[in-house]
Every structure is written in structure tokens, then in C-alpha cells.
Amino acid sequence: MPTLHWVGKDKVVRHHHDVPFKVLKREYRFASAQPAANTSTGNKIIHGDNLEALKALLPEYEGRIQCIYIDPPYNTGNEGWVYNDNVNDPRLLKWLNKVVGKEGEDLSRHDKWLCMMYPRLKLLHRLLAEDGSMWVSIDGNEQASLRLLLDEIFGVNNLVSEIVWQKRVSPANDAKFFSSDHEYIFVYARNKNIFTLNRLERTENQLSNYKNPDGDPRGNWNSVTYTCNKTADERPNLYYGIKNPNTGDIIFPKKTAVWKYDEKKHMENETNNLLFWGMDGKNKAPRMKRFLEGMGNVVPRSIFQYSDFGHTQEARTELLGILENSAFSTTKPVKLISRILEIASNQDSIILDSFAGSGTTAHAVLKLNAQDGGKRKFILVEMMDYAETITAERVRRVMDGYGENPPPPAPLTEGEGSTTPIAGRGSKVVEGLGGGFEYFTLGEALFTENGQLNEAVGVEAILRYVAYSERIADFSCPLTQLRQTDSVLKTESVFPREKEGRCGELPPAKDATGCYYLGETHGVQVYFIYQPDRVTSLDVDLLAQLPVKPGKLVIYADQCLLGEDFMRRHGIIFKKIPRDITRF
Ligand SMILES: C[S@@+](CC[C@H](N)C(=O)[O-])C[C@H]1O[C@@H](n2cnc3c(N)ncnc32)[C@H](O)[C@@H]1O
Structure with a gap:
């Protein structure tokens, strides 16, 4: 190419x-x-x-x-x-x-x-x-x-x-x-x-090609040729004489362009008043009426x-x-x-x-x-x-x-004789056609030049971005941030507080503030554990506080302190912030 x-x-x-x-x-x-x-x-x-x-x-x-x-x-x-x-x-x-x-x-x-x-x-x-x-x-x-x-x-x-x-x-x-x-x-x-x-x-222009000069009860029509591009040798059954009912003339098509229909079909067309012999009825060849009704829309x-x-x-x-x-x-x-x-x-x-x-x-x-x-x-x-x-x-x-x-115009006040209109619109x-729109400008970049999240954009913009990148269809802001006090956290977690070997040295997040549920996509629940000023960790304590339903999980955090085997057993995928946030 x-x-x-x-x-x-x-x-x-x-x-x-x-x-x-x-x-x-x-x-x-x-x-x-x-x-x-x-x-x-x-x-x-x-x-x-x-x-x-x-x-x-x-x-x-x-x-x-x-x-x-x-x-x-x-x-x-x-x-x-x-x-x-x-x-x-x-x-x-x-x-x-x-x-x-x-x-x-x-x-x-x-x-x-x-x-x-x-x-x-x-x-x-x-x-x-x-x-x-x-x-x-x-x-x-x-x-x-x-x-x-x-x-x-x-x-x-x-x-x-x-x-x-x-x-x-x-x-x-x-x-x-x-x-x-x-x-x-x-x-x-x-x-x-x-x-x-x-x-x-059809546009007004196109509709204007359909008229009804003979008052046909079937409505407006235009006309198309009654011949086709076959020869008499190729289609001998389409080469025959037809009679103009107005003049009595018997008319044959050209041998190089015979009638479109055989004699039987032609008789039917005549019976159904489908032939048009010109405005004065004396044309040398008929045309076929084509009615607007039932024609459907036109190909561009x-x-x-x-x-x-x-x-x-x-x-x-x-x-x-x-x-x-x-x-x-x-x-x-x-x-x-x-x-x-x-x-x-x-x-x-x-x-x-x-x-x-x-x-x-x-x-x-x-x-x-x-x-x-x-x-x-x-x-x-x-x-x-x-x-x-x-x-x-x-x-x-x-x-x-x-x-x-x-x-x-202003109504005349009786006896006044003045016609000065009352000021009005x-x-x-x-x-107006009604409706509305939102007007936007371009805000801050989501990632800084060295690839870190730009906190100046605000948590909501970050969450919205991640939710879209995870294809969460019904994501809506403002979000509920899951807090210790939220009743939702009081529901039983599916994860036992089992002790896991930590894979890093940094301390885990002390509480669940900064833990956002983004929604579910194809049966996978997505959480974003994020604090602008602190490293967040995925560990058993945090996991035990998540009100997760059984099923697969995607969890974003700064670091993961869970072992691979545990993650596999519980169907958890860890995504590191910001490395694993999809770049569009
Ligand atoms: C030919 S005009 C479009 C006219 C439009 N179809 C109308 O009916 O009014 C092209 C427009 O594209 C805008 N434009 C050119 N480069 C652009 C860019 N990089 N980003 C956004 N707008 C741009 C120009 O300012 C201009 O208003």
C-alpha cells in the first residue's frame, strides 16, 4: 500500500x-x-x-x-x-x-x-x-x-x-x-x-419531481423508462408491438433497447393504469408510473x-x-x-x-x-x-x-389618543430549541513530568480517571470514601484477619481513610487506596476492613504487603500507584 x-x-x-x-x-x-x-x-x-x-x-x-x-x-x-x-x-x-x-x-x-x-x-x-x-x-x-x-x-x-x-x-x-x-x-x-x-x-426538491397530472387516486408519481438495454436478439419475448390507446398507433421498441416487460406483464400494467403516454397522451413510447407512496427513503x-x-x-x-x-x-x-x-x-x-x-x-x-x-x-x-x-x-x-x-403595539388608553408603544420585549x-451544555477548559495534567500523580488535580479527578480506565460504567462522583465509621464497613468482610508475611518494610496505612470503592466491572470489584500525603499499603488489616463481596478484586495502592500465594488464592490483583494506572 x-x-x-x-x-x-x-x-x-x-x-x-x-x-x-x-x-x-x-x-x-x-x-x-x-x-x-x-x-x-x-x-x-x-x-x-x-x-x-x-x-x-x-x-x-x-x-x-x-x-x-x-x-x-x-x-x-x-x-x-x-x-x-x-x-x-x-x-x-x-x-x-x-x-x-x-x-x-x-x-x-x-x-x-x-x-x-x-x-x-x-x-x-x-x-x-x-x-x-x-x-x-x-x-x-x-x-x-x-x-x-x-x-x-x-x-x-x-x-x-x-x-x-x-x-x-x-x-x-x-x-x-x-x-x-x-x-x-x-x-x-x-x-x-x-x-x-x-x-x-426526500428533500423538497426531490419531492417536487413527483406530481399527479392525471389525478391518480394513488397519489403523486413520477415516471421511468419502459425499455431496457437488451436487444431483440437477446430477448425476443420483449420485442412486440403495443398500442397507444389515445392515438391507436402500434408502437415497437428499438431492436437495440426492447421493452422491460413481456406481453403478459404489459397487459397487467395497462389494466392497472401504470402507463404514461405524455401530457397530451401522444408520445411515441410509454413510460411507467412510479408512485411516491411506499418508495421509502433515498440512498445518499x-x-x-x-x-x-x-x-x-x-x-x-x-x-x-x-x-x-x-x-x-x-x-x-x-x-x-x-x-x-x-x-x-x-x-x-x-x-x-x-x-x-x-x-x-x-x-x-x-x-x-x-x-x-x-x-x-x-x-x-x-x-x-x-x-x-x-x-x-x-x-x-x-x-x-x-x-x-x-x-x-401598545393598547390605546381611552381618551388619550396616544399610540406610543409600552416598552416591552x-x-x-x-x-429556541432548548437544552444545555457544560463549558470546560483544560485543567492540570494528571501526571507530573516525572510520572507521579499530580495531586493538584484533586482526588476526584484521579478517581474518575482510574474508574474510566477500568471501564467502570456507572462510576459517579462525589464518591463515598469508606471510613471506619461508615456502616458499610461494619459488614462482615469475606477475608479472615489472617497474618501474612509482609513483603516490604514500610508501615501499613493506619486506618481505612483513603480507601475508595470505584465500582464493579465484569464481576471484578475495584478499590483505590490513596492518600495524597502518605504511602498506602495493601495488607491483611486493610483487606479485612473492605466490605467486599465474594469475587475477584483489583486493588490500587502505593505498595503491596501481601504474598503472591495469598493474592492468588483470594483472586486479588494489585496495581501500583502510579505505575499501573493506564496511560491513555
Ligand atoms: C474551518 S473552521 C471550522 C468551521 C466550522 N465547521 C463551522 O461551521 O463554523 C476550523 C476551526 O478549527 C479551529 N482549530 C484549528 N486548530 C485547532 C486546534 N488545534 N484545536 C482546536 N481548534 C482548532 C479554528 O480556530 C477554527 O475555528
Whole structure:
């Protein structure tokens, strides 16, 4: 298989492992006052670089995202994007924090873009559900490189389609050569063998092809050819004369394209009023009526026409309607993304956009939920400061409603003759869709540079991380810390206080404070014995205090003072803090 090479590739292929795991710091929670029977909660907007944000999402979301849509910088040379990944390599450090320039001026422009994209795509791939798909918008600047990159990360067999989106209505007449009217959208499945997609509801445009000129009681129809591409020699039974009932003419098909049906079936079609001879009834060949009812939804086509999927001008108008004066210029139409979600998500899917810009993906999720009663959730990541003023603000307005209708005219007070309206608020032009989200920034790294737990993140963040890494599905904070006084500890432990040979010299923890039960996963109970300022030990005294049910145990602590044989007999797995905490 052909692969792509570029300056710095050797350094970035494993870079996603080196990215520090940071905890997400919740800044605020927004809940719209609009009643929202259908729309989801549990949405997230993250302000920060998506390399770190995606890593922070891994423990909770690995393998759970049904649909990823991203619209990264296209590397046009005009976007002013900056390479700022701290990869430890002198060639890449030279690029750090410098704006990526234009073709010709910046010979490493494509290398930089590939170095930026590779580790992010690796993390996105891990976040995708086994039956999920990723959709990536791109234009001609990086389309060819991106295809090879995605082939490498997803596997060439998982390419579902390369879509062409017709983004303009009218051509750019000032173009030097061609008016650039399209972009691409790559669609990759995590695993094409199990990936399925939804067919699309017909658009207004498509529905308008179905009419009922003859008032057929079966409803609207359009017509299809009555011939097929077989010859009279190949299908002699399909070559015969049929009579136009309006003109009396006997009509034969061409010998190179005979009728689609034999004479018996044709008679049935005639009896069932399925033949159409043109508006004046005098056509030289019939067509077959095809009724809209019972046709079902349509298969998505690989060309997304602006009439059905929106265009860039429409997208800008949409955004200005919500955020007047917004200077954000690379927004996508809501229609484009909601149609993608129609194809690639179900009503409970989690949808991720890690290059969120003006937040169109969240808008599309909310709109689609309102349309079909779904409970899709969105996660957006945006690194620029406008994550709050544009991304989150747009989502808030879409949830609350936007645009002010003028206030209703004031009632006239008798005898006054004045028509001055009473000061009041008008209603929203576009009604709110309801819902809410949590807004996060990137907090501290969970591990320090020398691999120790960073206590500054707080016990809760550490426990949450470990619980996710152990795949404990119903983990919830705040946790109950098991204390001597907790009644739960008074239950009989399954472990006798048997004396074990100690395998270390350090004293055991004096009490059970710092002992956290994280939950159960596949019949294994998981405990985390942790104190920020003291070494914790797994020993018989501690074990005897755990209210464990019979079954296997995973116990995290700083050290283990139990013998191997004892551990094996009681089905205990010891994991050392921090060494054995999984690094995502
Ligand atoms: C082309 S725009 C996306 C537009 C979006 N689809 C919309 O409809 O508004 C790309 C966005 O990705 C953001 N971005 C670029 N690099 C990023 C990174 N490393 N982390 C997070 N956001 C990033 C940019 O700031 C920009 O807002």
C-alpha cells in the first residue's frame, strides 16, 4: 500500500502517547429556559487545543463516539494557523508558534499541516465507536495528502466515500482559471464490515419531481423508462408491438433497447393504469408510473448539491442571523451537517466536532433532535478565545431562540389618543430549541513530568480517571470514601484477619481513610487506596476492613504487603500507584 512521507513524520506517529493527560475543568453549566422535551443534555463545549482535549476525552469516550465531523484548517496559506505542538524534535521546534505561510514562501507548509493532523486523527480514531464513522471536510489544498493519511490511520478498506460538496450557487467570475465550486468530504468507517448508514428523507426538491397530472387516486408519481438495454436478439419475448390507446398507433421498441416487460406483464400494467403516454397522451413510447407512496427513503449520493445540502453564502447568512456582526467566515451550512448526521447517527448518538469554529455542528444536532425527537449529544472543541463569544454564544442563542420581533403595539388608553408603544420585549423570530451544555477548559495534567500523580488535580479527578480506565460504567462522583465509621464497613468482610508475611518494610496505612470503592466491572470489584500525603499499603488489616463481596478484586495502592500465594488464592490483583494506572 502506498504511504505518505513528510518531514517530521517519524516524530509525530507516536506523539499522541506523549501528550499529557489533562483533566477537564468545568467553568460553568448553561441550561436554557426553553422547555426541551426532546433535546439532549450532557453536551460539552471545550475551550482548548484539541490535541489535549481529545486526550482528555479518551477515558470517558474511547470507542463511544458514533459520528465525528471535522472541518480543520484547509492550509490555504491565508488562514494564519500556527503550528504549536510541542514535539521534541529540533526540526519541529523551529516551527513552534509560527504562522504557517503561503505556498512558495513556506516550503514546509504541507509538512506542518500533516504533523498537526496526524496525532489528532490518531486520537479521533480511538474515540470512534466500532460501528461509527468520521467525516472530514477538506478542499484541494490538502485533499490528496489527507486521503493517504486517513488510509494509513483507518485502513484503506474503511473508506466509505469521497463526497463532493457543491458549495457555490454562482461561479466566482474573477477566478484566474476555474471558479472553485466544490469541496470534499471524506467518510471513513471505524470498521466498514459492521458500519451501516441511514437513507435520507426526500428533500423538497426531490419531492417536487413527483406530481399527479392525471389525478391518480394513488397519489403523486413520477415516471421511468419502459425499455431496457437488451436487444431483440437477446430477448425476443420483449420485442412486440403495443398500442397507444389515445392515438391507436402500434408502437415497437428499438431492436437495440426492447421493452422491460413481456406481453403478459404489459397487459397487467395497462389494466392497472401504470402507463404514461405524455401530457397530451401522444408520445411515441410509454413510460411507467412510479408512485411516491411506499418508495421509502433515498440512498445518499456522493455529490452533495447545494440545493439539498446548503452553500457557503447560506451558511454566512445563517450565522449573521444568529450573531449579528460576526466576522467568522468559514462556517458551514446547518443543512450540510444535519444531513450528515441524518446519514451517520441514530437518535442516541454522541457527536464530536473537534474543530468547532462557529458551532454549526451543535446547531445541527439540536435541530435534528427537534425534528425527529432524538437525544443526540454533542461535544465541541475550539481553541480560539471565541470558543466563548462565538461557539458557545451561538449554541446558547440556538437553545434560547434568537432575533427579536418588534414588541406588540401598545393598547390605546381611552381618551388619550396616544399610540406610543409600552416598552416591552418582542418575541423571538426563531424559537429556541432548548437544552444545555457544560463549558470546560483544560485543567492540570494528571501526571507530573516525572510520572507521579499530580495531586493538584484533586482526588476526584484521579478517581474518575482510574474508574474510566477500568471501564467502570456507572462510576459517579462525589464518591463515598469508606471510613471506619461508615456502616458499610461494619459488614462482615469475606477475608479472615489472617497474618501474612509482609513483603516490604514500610508501615501499613493506619486506618481505612483513603480507601475508595470505584465500582464493579465484569464481576471484578475495584478499590483505590490513596492518600495524597502518605504511602498506602495493601495488607491483611486493610483487606479485612473492605466490605467486599465474594469475587475477584483489583486493588490500587502505593505498595503491596501481601504474598503472591495469598493474592492468588483470594483472586486479588494489585496495581501500583502510579505505575499501573493506564496511560491513555
Ligand atoms: C474551518 S473552521 C471550522 C468551521 C466550522 N465547521 C463551522 O461551521 O463554523 C476550523 C476551526 O478549527 C479551529 N482549530 C484549528 N486548530 C485547532 C486546534 N488545534 N484545536 C482546536 N481548534 C482548532 C479554528 O480556530 C477554527 O475555528
